[in-house]
Amino acid sequence: MWDYTDKVMDHFRNPKNVGFIKDPDGVGEVGSMACGDALRLMFKLDEQGRIVDVKFQTFGCGSAIATSSALTEMIMGKTLEEAEKYTNQDIVDYLGGLPDQKIHCSVMGREALEAAIENYRNGTVGQRKLEGRVVCVCFGVTENTIREVVRQNGLKTAEEVTNFTKAGGGCGGCVPEIEQIIAEVRSESELRSGGEQQESEKNAESGKPSGMTNLQKMKLIVKTIEEDIIPELRKHGGDLELVDIFGNKVLVELKGACTDCGMTRFTLQTIVEHKLKEKVSADLEVMEA
């Protein structure tokens, strides 16, 4: 039994702003059915740039629904500049607290908001933009995200990182790596050397092989899919088939549980594309057949 506050239970029982906006200005989607929670957030702006309408749809547990509802209440009537200042901790505080294992629900809310604002400003697909290397393949969490939560919230253990981002909570294979990231971030923050920029540049170029022939590249794509991607998908009942490779485009077909999933684009982006970019080449593009 979770120890949910009355406010969490109230937002769960009577969620505010549930639904769909036909012609939204911004849409953000995070999570997936395979992960156990997913959120779609949409908003409409008035002439002054204030949020006049906001709606959400959430698949998830009681606190996932409650944090979504609370977030919509918090940002209604705000400008995007005001809304984007909210952190996941603000959502937690608004609800009077969340159990440790449910903090990731508030992170999901903030990420959906970010994605929706990004979608409004840049017309991106409205899904969370992943920057940097994917550390947790089970839940599609990048090194940058982990560094950010560790830094912002002063996290000390891998368990705390799991509570915030879900990273490490699936197969657990990345826990040692998370611990290493925590150690790095903590020593950086002690040094206060301001080396963040360098670090993100380093992430973008994480030792990819270059100067491959087309054949070598294709072979490496096949190997990465077979050895790194398919085993991860299978853990969650999913599967994938490589259909074709032309130029930098990799054509794949998602199978198994992935075909039931309403957010396959997310899987393609977080798992398939990022793994291929990491292991093969940054200019690869994954498309569904």
Next chain:
Amino acid sequence: MDKIVYLDNNATTAVAPEVFEAMKPFLTFRYGNPSSIHSFGGKVRTDVDRARGQVAALLGALPEEIVFTGCGSESDNTAIMAALELAGPLKRHLVTTKVEHEAVIQVGHWLTDKGYEVTEVGVDSRGALDLDELASAIREDTALVSVMWANNETGVLYPVEKIAEMVREKGAFFHTDAVQVAGKMPVDLSRVPVDFLALSGHKLHAPKGVGVLYVRKEINLPPLLHGGHQEDGRRAGTENVAGIIGLGAAAELAMSDMEEVAARERRLRDKLESGIVAGCKDVRINGADRLPNTLNVSFEYVEGESILLMLDDLGICASSGSACTSGSLDPSHVLQAMNVPHSAAHGSIRFSLSRYTTDEEIDYVIEHMPAIINRLRKISPFVPFE
């Protein structure tokens, strides 16, 4: 909360009134220690032994084959450790299944870390084992095969009679976790050659804190708990007398009307199942060939904890294989082993009935379930918006 509709009997059951009555003297004036020399304590030993006989009768076993423990998990742990010790240092392999209770699976993982080898045999989408695969997993160096009699999450029954014969032929020990079967279905160990069997009191209307390990009489059980001569030197620690008396009474109660209770549970379970299937679209039933009291159903597009919280508001108690209810992030290992898609595993609910479940209670759940599911599906991004 006033109304309680308790449909979580695979988690725990109510103590039966007749069980409580039988226990009362041992919680009040008959508090003697059965190991004492004085007759005030010594008489209690007679009562403990009567309870041993009642449990033996439920299992078709001999009284001396019954060892009282603290819980089902202790019984599972004891059986596994004992089998490894008895099999000797050259047999360092165990065979079990992917759908066992944590009390077996986690022991297997722990043993793997200690250098043992564990083979976990998978199941098909109906939850059934492939007996040929199980047979081929047993090797010369296999110390123990452990297969549950019925699964706690889905109620799927396993052909323990056949498996026991097969394992015996291959020369390994055989243990079965019968926690979900004992008291619900007939068990006759005079006909089934199992070496160890675990049961738990609180699953059959006895109190929590008492379990049983059946040990075939030819086996000299090395204890897990050392430090006393209780249970014939097989389990140290002063007996949980009241609990043991309660378990004896519960065994007798279960035997007195087992067929009738099972038939009623089956009728009510089937009614609940068809009522839910008719009232809520896009559901799937997990597991075939089940215990009469268990229904594991997945509601597509919605998540289990949300369903449980809404059921809870109505006083309905059930459980879920969803990740969120456990505090882990992965859904139930049993449903994953059955290849239930994650989308359906996260939205799975287990209803488990008991001898006390009524038609009114089942009607109440059938009446309210569609509204709960529709409400959550209206919130879900995976349902096409109308």
